[in-house]
Amino acid sequence: MGSVATFLSARRGRARLDLSDWLAYLYLVLGVVIMFGPVLWLASSSLKTQAALQEFPPSILPSGQKLVKVEGHEAPLPLFELKRQDGTTVERALVRRIGIQGQFVDPAAPSAAIERAPIAQATPVREMRAAFENYTVPLQTLRFGRYFTNSLFVTIMATLITLIINSMCAFALSKYQFRGRNAIFIFIISTLMIPISVILVPAFLVVTSLGLSNSLWGVILPPAATPTGVFLLRQYMLTIPDELIDAARMDGASEWRVYWRIILPLTAPALAVLTIFSIMWRWNDFLWPLIVLNREEVFTLQIGLSSFQGELNTQWHYLLAMTVLTLIPVVAVFGFLQRYVTAGIASTGIK
Amino acid sequence: MNEAASNKTRSAAPAADRSGAFRSGSLFERVYAALMNLLEWPFAALQKRTGITGMAYAFALPNLLVFGVFVALPMVLNIGYAVTGSNEMMLGQRPFVGLDNFRTLLDCGNYLSANSCAQDRFWRAVHNTALFVVVQVTAMIVLSMLTALILNGKIRGRGFFRSVFFFPVLLSPVVVALIWKWILQQDGVLNAIILGAGGTKVPFLLDPGWAFFWVIFVSIWAHMGFYTLILLAGLQAIPGDLYEAATMDGTSKMRAFWRITLPLLTPNLLVVLVLALIRAVQAFDEIYVLTGGGPGTATQFIVQYIYETAFASNVHILGLAAAASILIGIVLLALTLLQLRLSYHGKS
Numbered sequence: 105m106g107s108v109a110t111f112l113s114a115r116r117g118r119a120r121l122d123l124s125d126w127l128a129y130l131y132l133v134l135g136v137v138i139m140f141g142p143v144l145w146l147a148s149s150s151l152k153t154q155a156a157l158q159e160f161p162p163s164i165l166p167s168g169q170k171l172v173k174v175e176g177h178e179a180p181l182p183l184f185e186l187k188r189q190d191g192t193t194v195e196r197a198l199v200r201r202i203g204i205q206g207q208f209v210d211p212a213a214p215s216a217a218i219e220r221a222p223i224a225q226a227t228p229v230r231e232m233r234a235a236f237e238n239y240t241v242p243l244q245t246l247r248f249g250r251y252f253t254n255s256l257f258v259t260i261m262a263t264l265i266t267l268i269i270n271s272m273c274a275f276a277l278s279k280y281q282f283r284g285r286n287a288i289f290i291f292i293i294s295t296l297m298i299p300i301s302v303i304l305v306p307a308f309l310v311v312t313s314l315g316l317s318n319s320l321w322g323v324i325l326p327p328a329a330t331p332t333g334v335f336l337l338r339q340y341m342l343t344i345p346d347e348l349i350d351a352a353r354m355d356g357a358s359e360w361r362v363y364w365r366i367i368l369p370l371t372a373p374a375l376a377v378l379t380i381f382s383i384m385w386r387w388n389d390f391l392w393p394l395i396v397l398n399r400e401e402v403f404t405l406q407i408g409l410s411s412f413q414g415e416l417n418t419q420w421h422y423l424l425a426m427t428v429l430t431l432i433p434v435v436a437v438f439g440f441l442q443r444y445v446t447a448g449i450a451s452t453g454i455k
Numbered sequence: 456m457n458e459a460a461s462n463k464t465r466s467a468a469p470a471a472d473r474s475g476a477f478r479s480g481s482l483f484e485r486v487y488a489a490l491m492n493l494l495e496w497p498f499a500a501l502q503k504r505t506g507i508t509g510m511a512y513a514f515a516l517p518n519l520l521v522f523g524v525f526v527a528l529p530m531v532l533n534i535g536y537a538v539t540g541s542n543e544m545m546l547g548q549r550p551f552v553g554l555d556n557f558r559t560l561l562d563c564g565n566y567l568s569a570n571s572c573a574q575d576r577f578w579r580a581v582h583n584t585a586l587f588v589v590v591q592v593t594a595m596i597v598l599s600m601l602t603a604l605i606l607n608g609k610i611r612g613r614g615f616f617r618s619v620f621f622f623p624v625l626l627s628p629v630v631v632a633l634i635w636k637w638i639l640q641q642d643g644v645l646n647a648i649i650l651g652a653g654g655t656k657v658p659f660l661l662d663p664g665w666a667f668f669w670v671i672f673v674s675i676w677a678h679m680g681f682y683t684l685i686l687l688a689g690l691q692a693i694p695g696d697l698y699e700a701a702t703m704d705g706t707s708k709m710r711a712f713w714r715i716t717l718p719l720l721t722p723n724l725l726v727v728l729v730l731a732l733i734r735a736v737q738a739f740d741e742i743y744v745l746t747g748g749g750p751g752t753a754t755q756f757i758v759q760y761i762y763e764t765a766f767a768s769n770v771h772i773l774g775l776a777a778a779a780s781i782l783i784g785i786v787l788l789a790l791t792l793l794q795l796r797l798s799y800h801g802k803s
Binding site: 295296301308309329394 | 477487491494495498499502507508510511512514515517518519521522524525526527528529530531532533535536544545546601602605608610616619620622623625626627628629630633634635636637638642644647650651676680733737739740744747758761762765766773776777780781783784787788790791792794795
């Protein structure tokens, strides 16, 4: 502890920390506990067995009572440390329990006589054990594998479509003079903050009339023409010098070639920001898929999780594991591309 | 402001610096070029007919089509639903009822007591949302301002702390809700800690008051990092020599905060305020998964009212839902215009 304090209090300029610095660090450490603690708790809980999850008070790390396979018994038996009357302690497996009396067997010598002792004399032997079956079982038998691929499909297709149509539109709005340009731009911008919840009812009707309800395309298409993306890309494209485009036209390049050979490569940083935003929006999307998707085989992970948690007997051991699985992709994307995310948010004020 | 400036310097840099994945010869570039070349001739043929300026419409068309069908058209249809009645799904089969839906929504003996209203569920949602907006937005701005100020100081490991406060922003509402549901449940870890400290178990999500508190807490937990980031960017844009000059003049830290930091940060604070308001008005998903609007109707908000009235109840009262969403849309549009005005004002 002492070395940590010296490390933290060593700083350039002044020799010692004053009170306000201590308070600042106290706030930050408290912040780490509150912001990060819940996720660590989720990760640890997701590796506990169903039995371990029901323990109260809960243990911090995934652990459970050690089970041993004993010859002559089909199911593995729970292992105890048994305190005998003569004061010695031995490891014994519990065969059965009658009231407060337990019948124990020596796992090393299964054919030896059964020992009888009060259960109060026995303490369970615990071991660290990660229940990876919490992850594998729902993926194989509970359709979570299907939800996962659905989410992946929606995220990838929607992001590609958004990038293409938004960048084309932004190109038109930033590099051409045409009638209606300002009207289109202002109309798109004014819907920046209008959420899907405002047009829920008619948007669902449109999707149904097009035969897209209960189809992943009904989730992908409607929010694809994001005003955020058009705005972000247009602002960035405005900084590309027009001379580059004129020079390319002089060399006989078509407008399409100007778009994909010159404009898109020069817009790469803004496209990167939009890619990350789009992945985040689509992977995490909830309200719109909730309305469009009613059949289980087209559920995305978010909808699958939400409906699984609403069931009568919540199977927390599976639910927690699938929650971890759901949060991993976005956190991974953030880990790799943190620079773009923070720069993008700071410069646009949009999430 | 300084971001725009740095964008300009970046644009002046050689093209190669900006192109990233588009570097020639990379696998991505080859696939990309092959796909784009496929579209070369249809677009070239089109260009022969339309000329260069006409191509602008071709480029804008796909986005406008999707936008028109799935955003603009529904906006118009929404008005159609709001002025028609019955349970029919198809607009053509719904009888015209004029402003009846709005009248039903706004029919109240006393707007402050939901029980006196024809649509008591709607008014309870309005009251809940109003309380939520006031408390959540205030608390969140104070906390993100405090965090940004601390992170802007001379702190070791600033990058780490910034990430820690930011990362919940990435989590989906469902994940956020489940994380906290697991912690707050009757036999959850928080009750274990309370019990260990000598207290008694609290039914956090079953008591109306506590449930409302946790709904606010969780939504601040999930979104605070986003606002902290915007404020931090604003703080870092304040020139350091202002503070140096102030220190030389013997100005106290508190005075420097009130006289330098706060005035210069006002544009960012206003943007944060409006964004937070817009978000809070449409609060739904985390809360819906965390409490389901309960216990009773204690945490039921307007968007949940719209969703349940239109889709979740047995009778789909689309007219009322559409009318309610028009009301919320008007509030959001006003806030959006305010935000655009403020950010335009801040930049000029």
